[in-house]
Amino acid sequence: MKISELSRRTGVPVASIKYFRREGLLPAGRATAATLAEYGDEHVQRLRLIKALTTLGGLSIAAARDVLTAVDQSESADGTLKAISYALPVPVAQAPAGDADEEAEAEAAAAADVAGLIAAMGWQVPDDSPHVQGLTTALRELRRLDADYRPERLVHYAELAHSVARLDMERAAAFENSPTLAEQAVIVLALSGPLLELLRRLAQEDQVRRRSA
Amino acid sequence: MKISELSRRTGVPVASIKYFRREGLLPAGRATAATLAEYGDEHVQRLRLIKALTTLGGLSIAAARDVLTAVDQSESADGTLKAISYALPVPVAQAPAGDADEEAEAEAAAAADVAGLIAAMGWQVPDDSPHVQGLTTALRELRRLDADYRPERLVHYAELAHSVARLDMERAAAFENSPTLAEQAVIVLALSGPLLELLRRLAQEDQVRRRSA
Incomplete structure (x- = not known):
């Protein structure tokens, strides 16, 4: 199909399709002339995935490209899962500010809480994991707010x-023998967070309404 | 304390403090002269809360103001919880695009899935809940990607x-008799999502590493 038809079927404007091409998120079509390319169903699927990642998933164009590069360069299912997992952006709090000594102390206390939690859960993650750093920063900020997130409370959430x-x-692993493994793994791993958040908000609404009924 | 001391203690620049004042997120200090105001510990706490909501929580200034307005106008614990719950922004997918008939069909199918899930969970939420609409939009987009999110699968996540x-x-309710109820409820309800996401990402990292070990 021509680019105009690809645009019509996906609802993505032609200018955006060209932008995704230039930024390396969408593979090239089959060249049929110097300025014409033929696109297939794989381009329709890829565009829908880009839309889902950048809207529902909240990924930046750069983050979506990292995730899709991991998909396109996948050699094994496990390697792909790992590459996708690390390509997804980590939600983090702002860098510390204010008194340096106080900050160092708060950071150390939060780091100890995170280490204790990881040990209690038996999780195998490296010390320099971006997720460990992200959780440490979050807990440091929550401590400053006098919010009670001690390890014995956090473990229920964990x-x-x-x-x-x-x-x-x-x-994600159930797709192992399918050619669409990598794309389906992206969907599961990247969109699980937003989907869970929507379900949590629905459950929260139910809880709040029951209390005020 | 003066505004310069408030800035030093919280790490928030003076210009940002003035901005939060103008935008109605931070209450006024006690005027000590035409151009001077005295700030207290409640301003330190409020600034830390604003920082947590807008960085870790990912709220826009407008959303943070809505949440804090709900806090400041709270009359009962239940009313406050409800106001905060509805003031928080809902993660949503992009509006539908493409063929109108196809869209209407996909929307109806997703809406039926959401209604089935809510019934299965026994959740009491109104049909026009923003969370119902958000989840419907998300499921419609996931269906287009051939992602398997049938109600019997979703129910485990729910x-x-x-x-x-x-x-x-x-x-959130444990703070019922405390003067800090409303602020602590905001912390729990608004920051639960980002905190859960960090824990989920840590758990995901553990799972991925175990597979590829």
Whole structure:
């Protein structure tokens, strides 16, 4: 199909399609003339995936490109899952500010809480994991707000997060023998967060309404 | 304390403090002269909360103002929880695009899935809830990607989300008799999502590493 038809079928403007091409998110079409290219169903699917990642998933164009590069360069299912996992942006709090000594102390206390939690959960993650740093920064900020997120409280949340990650992994790995493994793994791993957040907000609305009924 | 000391203690630049004042996120200090104001510990706490909401929580200034207005106008604990819950922004996918008939069909199918899930969970939420609409839009986009999010699969995620919401509600309501109820409820309800996401990403990293070990 021509680029105009690709645009019509996906609802993505022609200018955006060209932009995704230039930025390396969308593979080239089959050249049929110097200025014409023929696109196929794989381009329709890829454009829908780009849309889902950048809107529902909230990924920047750069982050979406990193994730899709991991997909396109995948050699093994496990390697792909790992590459996608690390290509996804980590939600983080702002860098510390204010008194340097106080900050160092707060950072050390938060780091100890995170290490204790990881040990309690039996998680195998490296010390320099971006997720460890992200959680440490978040806990440091929550401590400053006198919010009670001690490890014995956090562990309940961690257990639920662990169950979600297991559900995701079962689903991401179920596509192992399919040619669409990598794209489906992206969908599961990248969109699980936003989907869970929507479900949590619905459940929260239910809880709040029950209390005020 | 003077505004310069408030800035030093919180790490928030004076210009930002003035901006938050103008935008109605931070209450006025006690006027000590025509151009001078005296700030207290409640301003330190409020600035830290604004920082947490806008960085870790990812809220826009407008959304943070809505949430803090709900806090400041709170009359009952239940009313405050409800106001905060609805003031938080809903993560949503992009509006539909492409063929109108196809879109209407996809939207109806997603809406039916959401209604089935809500019934299965026994959640009491109104049909016009922004969270219902957000989840419907998300599922419509996931269907287009051939991602398998049928109600019988989603229900496992919904049950975990329900457990998180119950944990949150127990904590938000535990502050009932404290003067800091509203601010602590904001922390629990607004920052639960980002915190859960960090824990989920850590758990995901653990799962991915175990597979590729």
